[in-house]
Structures are given as structure tokens and as C-alpha cells.
Amino acid sequence: MTDAAGGNRLNPALIESLHKALAAFSEDDGVRFILLRSNGAAFCLGMDLEAYTAGGTGEDFHRVVKAYSELLERIHGCSKTVVGLIEGPVKAGGVGVAAACDVVIASNGASFELSELYLGLIPANVMPYILAMRMPVKRAAYLVQSAACVDALTALHWGLVDEVHAPGDMEKALKKLGRRLMRISPMATARYKAFMEDLRASPVGGQQKDRAVKALIDIASGEDVKTAVKGFSDGETPLWFRNFRPEGRLSIVVQ
């Protein structure tokens, strides 16, 4: 469990440091979940367009767009649960970072805006994580085609956010969530995420169900699971249960 600072503008250095932090935390067995939050007022205001306005669409620009796309994929594909904590405005590319997280907690002060079309751009890399993963295509149409800025409660109803709290209750909500996450089997999280990717890529119908039966039996055959379920009915806690007692604000700055 740790905390990566989302920063304000996605420039090549920040994208690179987020990649490195996520890669390191993913491989660290001691890390049970990953928290993305900003140390500033805004969660993330999108791509830093300096590289673009300075150098055009040459190799540098291509590289940063690709690195951003891969960052979203790394968040989504991470074997651990990635939590996004949103306490202020999120815009453009920042919405993609939030959308790629598995769990999104927001304060009342959060807002979401995809206003690329004002500048003639489109939120191309963001859309695979919004479309189908978070909301239907026509809801996305409203957000993107009318450049609407929606508040946290609307985002909660529309699938961009999973919990909304008053700013003063955010740390408490995070600790409550953290306690649940620390009791979850890390192996089950990785298996669930892999299973869902497989399911999303499978054609609708019987095949999906056959795979589901097989996946459950495979997982239930593991000694870790057998022991946990048997122990649970005897009142024992599974081996992977951990207490969650963070002190102070949850935050480690990624340099």
C-alpha cells in the first residue's frame, strides 16, 4: 500500500515516474493495493501540451502519447487493485488516469471534464477506458461532444466514481476501504482481473459460462483457497488477512 502523487500535468517525466512506481509496486509482494492521489488541489489536468506546441507531432510527441496510453494500460492491467483518490478537478487525460483505476473515491469537490473538442482534439486514448469499461457510448457522447463539466455526484451515478464523501471524511473513507482491501487475497485479485479481461474478450454466450465454471474450479482447487474456506467455517481468518493501521495522511511522493 502506497501513494503516488498524480501531479497536475502529465509531462514525460511524470508519466515515466508513474510507470516506474507502478512497475515496482506491482512486483512487491508487500504491496496490497496502490493508491493514486494528487498532492495538489487538482487530481490531474491532462497532458502537458508543451511538447506538442513546441515540437509538433514528431517523434517526441508520438513517444509521450504512447507512454500515456501504456500508463493507462498499466493501471488497468496491474495485478493489484489500483485506487484513484480525487479531491479536485480532473480534466482530459486526467480523466483517463481516473477511469483506468479499479476503484475511484472522490470528494464533493471533485469535477470531471473532457473538453478536448474545444481545441480540435479528441480524447482518443481515454475512450477505451470510458466506453464500455465505465459508461455507454451515448453518455460518453454527452461528456465529450458537449464538453460538459460534471460534479462528483453525477460522476458517481454515471460510473466514473464509486464513492463520494465530504472533503473532511476522505481519510476515514480511505481507511475503511483500506481495511477491506487488506483482507482480500492478493492472488484472488490478480485472478479476478485476469478472468475479467478474458471474459471481456470472449464472445457473449455459452463459451463465457464454460470458462467461468472452469476458472472457479481451478481457483477452488488451490490449497490456499481450500485452507481459507475450511478455516473460515471454523472461525479462522485466512492467512492473507492483514490489519490496516496507517498513521497520518496516506502519501508517499513519487519523485
Added chain:
Amino acid sequence: MTDAAGGNRLNPALIESLHKALAAFSEDDGVRFILLRSNGAAFCLGMDLEAYTAGGTGEDFHRVVKAYSELLERIHGCSKTVVGLIEGPVKAGGVGVAAACDVVIASNGASFELSELYLGLIPANVMPYILAMRMPVKRAAYLVQSAACVDALTALHWGLVDEVHAPGDMEKALKKLGRRLMRISPMATARYKAFMEDLRASPVGGQQKDRAVKALIDIASGEDVKTAVKGFSDGETPLWFRNFRPEGRLSIVVQ
């Protein structure tokens, strides 16, 4: 119209009796819709893990997992509308039963929890009915990966439930729904459900629309429909309209 008791734990005997009840009601022309409700406080608390803890993942376990998966498919694929009535907690495999229903009515006291990951398991068989059928993959991620327990109103907003009422208003709500369901053409229900399965399995685009045009013209060519539409504009009620006057609590226990 009838009522199958959902029971508390999905053990082989209950799964089998639900299969039999659904099969019988499906073929009975006098049954216009099927109601799944529990006689206990909980709608359904998931699979009974006794077979698993006792016998491991041998043939018996395989059989019950497959029977459960086929139960969800039978509910979803049933030619009649299946209504789930939820008045208390629903957990794990019970969420699959609710999710597979066509219409879900809940009381304020209902809650929904997919906490398999605590025990190292994943809700594999449930997910095809949640994912895309009820909510996007990232909303499901929150429920499953953080083992969140959500209340009836949240479930209403997130697609697990279609109506929420105070406990004292449940029978009234059910009767109101029943009155509508008894006026609906049973043949149209079967055709609609078959058409939607076809649509979901079709690639997005023109093909879907061509099939839709064809489906409507085929259905509109039926004598039953011609008579109903013509009669309707003359102020007559279609032949399949039935009154709905149940007495007392809607309930027939499946033994």
C-alpha cells in the same frame, strides 16, 4: 404467475428444485411470469460451501458449480419474464441469481455483496450476468475487488435493481408490476428475449439494424399482433390481457 422460494444457501437440493420449478413454469402456458423470492430474511447468501469443504473439488463440486451456472442461464434464458424480489441481504452466488432475473424489485432493507475475494475465490459464474448485462467492468471491479456491500438505492442506481420500495410497500409494488405483466403478450416476451440474445451476439453495426427490421416485420405479420393492433385502435383489449388479483402474500414454496 407463481413464486419460488429462493432459500438461504444454494445447495445441490435447492438448485435442483429451482431448476425443476423453472422448467415446469416455463412450459406452462397458464404461467405469465415467474417470481423468485425468499421466505426467509435473506434473499440468498450464496453457495453452500459444505460440499466443497467436505469433498474438495472432485466430481460433486464440479457438478454443483455447473448446476449453478446452468440455473443462472435458465433464469436468463427463460421464455417468460423472471422477477426477483429482494427483501434482505444478497451475497456471492445469490447476486448471480438476482442479476440473471429480468426484473428486480428490492426493499430498502436489501443489500448486495460480492465478497468472494476474502476467501481467495472469485465470483466467476456471476460475472457474465453482471458484466455488460448489468454494469460496466469498472463498476463491477469496485464491487468485487473492494468487497463493498451496497444498499438498495445504490444497487438501483448501478443497475442491480429496477425498483426500490419501503418494506411495507413491497406487496403493493408487486401487484402493480403484476398487473402490467399480465397485460403483456406472452409470445412477445419470448420473442423479445430471443431477439435481444441475437442482438447481443451480433457485431455492432448495420447487421444489427437489418435484423431488427426483419424481426419487427416478422412479428407484425402474425395474426395475433394484427388483430391486437387493429382492435386496440378500436378500443378493444388484446386477447392476452388478464386481470391480476392475487390474494394475500404472493408465495408458493418450492419443496
Added chain:
Amino acid sequence: MTDAAGGNRLNPALIESLHKALAAFSEDDGVRFILLRSNGAAFCLGMDLEAYTAGGTGEDFHRVVKAYSELLERIHGCSKTVVGLIEGPVKAGGVGVAAACDVVIASNGASFELSELYLGLIPANVMPYILAMRMPVKRAAYLVQSAACVDALTALHWGLVDEVHAPGDMEKALKKLGRRLMRISPMATARYKAFMEDLRASPVGGQQKDRAVKALIDIASGEDVKTAVKGFSDGETPLWFRNFRPEGRLSIVVQ
């Protein structure tokens, strides 16, 4: 920017006039968005079944069903943003017209009903625009299989509507929306809509992301976008920004 009267019943003449209006507005560079609204109390009460009851399912009926299906496709596929303004009841085929729009604004007095099954029919042509484009299959099941009539707020939560306002605030809301729409690059709107169609038709996974990277770089390479982004960081407004100062009620009747 203009306004086509949705009328009450979708008869061949109205469908044809909507086709013509949409075709003309689509090709007119001066039109920045298209507004569909009704001059009557109801937005649209569905297909006029007179042709059907009079002539059965012969060529005339086939023609009107196909023209309706193509109307929805024209709205959805239009290169400009199509806004639906709903101030009263919407039923059956009318729900398809609303669902095919990119942005839907409703007053508190709006209601939505898909009650085809009462007459033995199914809303076949409507479903491709509801299913996946607006809501999951089980939510659609509730609406169609139980013929529920839902109010504007429920429609807002369930993806049929994007904004709900008191009747007296509708013109103000429309002007606020219009101001945003007039600042959006018309080329970006067309590109976004084409990109999303491509994305929806692509298999989930890496391919989607590769296309997204390519789409963004292609668009960012355009001189119009380069100039806009560069100008924006210098405090200039893009060339396509327009003021939106309509006078009186927004309405041009399609004859």
C-alpha cells in the same frame, strides 16, 4: 443550429421530412449542431400504426419500418452533434429517436415508455440504440418486459437523458448547452463520432489502444489543431469559436 419539430406520430411524411432536414443540416457548414424538439406537448408517441392496420405488412409497411430504422441511423451517424429536447411523454418509436441523439435534455415533465409488448410487438429497431449505447441489457429488460413508464430523473440515472431541468429553465439550459456547442470544433466532433464507431466495432484489447494512439496523432497533426492549441496557450480563442445568441424560443418547424 436549428430545430426540427419531432411531431406526435412517426408517419411516412414526418419520417421523410426529418430525413431531409437532417441531410440538409448535415451538409451545411453553417450549422453547428442540430436540435430535435417537438412543438406539441409530447416529444414523440411512436410510429403511426395506421399504415399497418390499413395495409398490413406489405411493401408500404416494410418501407416505413426501414425508413424509421434509417432515420435513427442518420441521427446517430450524423457528423454533427444532435440534441434531443424532451418536454413531455416519449413512447415506443419516439424513445428510439431520443436514444439515437448524442445529447438529451429533458424537463421534469418528460416520461419514457416502451410498451410495445402490450400489443404483441417488440421495439426491435429501438434496441440497438438502447442496448450498449445507453444501458445494459437487463435494465432494458425491465423497461421493455414490464412496460414500465419512467420519469425524467430515472431516465437521467439510467442513461436515457443527460440533463433534467424544471420546465421554466429549459430555454436557459439549452442556451448554456448551445454556448458550449458553438465553441467546439466541428471537425473534432465529426472525428470523435467516427472514432467512436470504429472503437465500438473493434475487438476489446490492444488493437483499440493502437488505433487510439494513431487517431490522436493524426488529428494533432492537422494545421487547424496545431494553431488552436498554440493560440490557446497564448490566450487566443480558436478560429471556430462562435457566440450563441438566439432570440426567443429555439424553433424552426420542418414542414
